[in-house]
Amino acid sequence: MPTIARALIASESKTFSVEDIKLGDPGDREVLVRIRASGVCHTDVDLLHRGFSHVMGHEGAGDVISCGPAVKGIAPGDRVALNWAIPCRNCYQCNQGRLNLCEARLQIPKEKRTLRGDPIPASFGLATLATHTLVPDAAIVPLAKADIPPTSAALLGCCVMTGFGSATKIANIKKDTSVVIIGTGAVGLFVVQGAASRGARTIVAVCESGTT
Ligand SMILES: [Zn+2]
Ligand SMILES: [Zn+2]
Numbered sequence: 001m002p003t004i005a006r007a008l009i010a011s012e013s014k015t016f017s018v019e020d021i022k023l024g025d026p027g028d029r030e031v032l033v034r035i036r037a038s039g040v041c042h043t044d045v046d047l048l049h050r051g052f053s054h055v056m057g058h059e060g061a062g063d064v065i066s067c068g069p070a071v072k073g074i075a076p077g078d079r080v081a082l083n084w085a086i087p088c089r090n091c092y093q094c095n096q097g098r099l100n101l102c103e104a105r106l107q108i109p110k111e112k113r114t115l116r117g118d119p120i121p122a123s124f125g126l127a128t129l130a131t132h133t134l135v136p137d138a139a140i141v142p143l144a145k146a147d148i149p150p151t152s153a154a155l156l157g158c159c160v161m162t163g164f165g166s167a168t169k170i171a172n173i174k175k176d177t178s179v180v181i182i183g184t185g186a187v188g189l190f191v192v193q194g195a196a197s198r199g200a201r202t203i204v205a206v207c208e209s210g211t212t
Contacts, residue, residue, distance in 0.1 A: 001025065002022050002023060002024055002025065003022070003023040003025075003032060003065075003132050003134075004020050004021070004022055004023075005020070005021050005022075005023055005130045005131045005132040005133070006018055006019075006020060006130065006131045007019060007020075007021045007055045007056075007115075007127065007129065007130035007131070008055065008056045008057065008129035008130065009021075009053065009054070009055060009056070009115060009120070010047065010048045010052070010053065010054050010055075010056050011051075011053055012051050012052060012053055013051070014048060014049055014050075014051045015048075016048060016056065019115060021055060021113060021114060021115050021120060021130065022113075022114045022115075023112060023113055023132060023133070023134045024108075024109075024111070024112035024113075024134065025066075026066055026067055026068040026071070026134060027068050027108070027109070027112075028068045028069055028070035028071075029068055029070050029071060029136060029137045029138075030067075030068045030071070030108055030112075030134055030135065030136055030137065031064055031066075031067050031068070031071060031074060031080075031134070031135055031136075031137050031139075031140055032064070032065040032066045032067075032132060032133075032134050033060075033062045033063065033064055033065060033080060033082070033132065033133050033134075033135065033140075034062045034063050034065050034131065034132050035060050035061075035062040035128055035129075035130060035131060035132060035133060036061055036062040036063060036150035036154075037060065037061050037062070037149075037150035037151040037153070037154040038057045038059060038060040038061075038128040038129050038130075038154055039057075039059035039060070039128075039154045039155050039157075039158065039159065039186075040057075040129075041058065041059055041158050041159060041186075042185070043058070043158075044056055044057060044058070044123065044129075047123060052121075053115075053120060053121070054120060054121040054122065054123055054127075055113065055115075055120055055121070055122050055123060055127035055129065055130055055133075056123050056127070056129040057123055057126065057127055057128035057129030057130065058082075058084045058123045058124035058126045058127075058128060058157070058158060059082070059084070059126075059128060059154050059155060059156075059157040059158035059159065060081070060082045060126060060128025060129075060133070060154050060157065061079070061080065061081045061082065061143070061148075061150040061151075061153035061154040061156070061157075062079075062080065062082075062150060063077060063078065063079055063080070064076050064077060064078040064080055064140075065132070067137070068137070071137045072137075073142070074137060074140055074142060078142055078143075079142075079143045079148070079150070079153070080140050080141060080142055080143060081141040081143060081153045081154065081156045081157050082126050082128060082133075082135060082139050082140065082141065082157050083138075083139050083140075083141050083157055084124035084125060084126050084139070084157060084158065085099065085100045085101075085102065085105070086102070086105045086106045086107075086125055086135070086136055086138045086139040087099035087100075087102040087105070087106070087138055088102050088103075088104040088105065088106055088138075089138070090104065091103040091104045105125060106125070106136040106138050106139070107122075107125045107136070108122075108125075108134050108135065108136060112134055113127065113134065125139065126139060126157075128154070128157075141156065141157070155186070159185075159186035159187050159190060160190050162187050162190070163186070163187040163188060163189065163190025163191040163192075163193070163194060164190045164191070164193060164194040164197075165194070166187075166191055166194065167179075167190075167191045167193075167194025167195045167197075167198065168194045168197065168198060173194065173195050173198040173200055174198065174199075175198060175199035175200075175201075176199060176200070176201045177200050177201065178200065178201060178202040178203075178204070179191075179195040179200045179202070179203045179204070180204045180205075180206065181195070181203070181204070181205045181206065182206050182208075183206070183207070183208065184205045184206070184207040188205060189205075192205055
């Protein structure tokens with residue numbers, strides 16, 4: 001039976017509104033999630049200003065409502081976070097182990113998310129600024145510690161990994177080095193945490209006042 005979700009819809013006029021959308025039942029490798037918390041990333045603002053209709057939001061956490069028959073390791077009631085880099089595990093980049101660079105990110109069939117009868121795209125394939133979403137099981141990150149507040153878990157899907165990963169994987173900060181971070185938004189603050197986790201000796205975070 002289809003699910004009616006309340007969702008934040010970006011419009012072609014670069015405004016947004018709350019609307020009812022219809023989600024289909026989970027297919028073989030799909031999962032229906034009740035969203036408990038969603039972050040608002042600056043990319044959401046950028047996408048809004050591009051002026052195309054879509055369901056907003058790409059960092060969220062919630063509870064599994066139902067799973068398709070071929071889904072393994074995930075069950076109704078599980079607390080999960082959502083990952084927008086949904087790997088196909090079949091393309092060149094996935095085969096090189098670079099799942100975050102997947103060239104063919106999985107999506108649910110477009111007719112399974114509709115607004116007034118017409119398919120509507122989901123931000124990054126997730127559409128977390130809604131009461132419910134339907135995603136491929138590859139987007140699901142089970143949370144081993146179910147006591148993580150959804151408001152914290154939601155951030156794992158974008159700003160935490162962007163900032164922390166930049167510090168630990170891209171910059172590869174070493175122990176006892178000095179680090180300067182320009183910008184102290186959500187991503188910048190997780191760069192601070194990444195640098196601290198690597199044992200940086202001095203961390204200077206520069207905040208530019210008056211900007212967002
Ligand atoms: Zn983001
Ligand atoms: Zn891939």
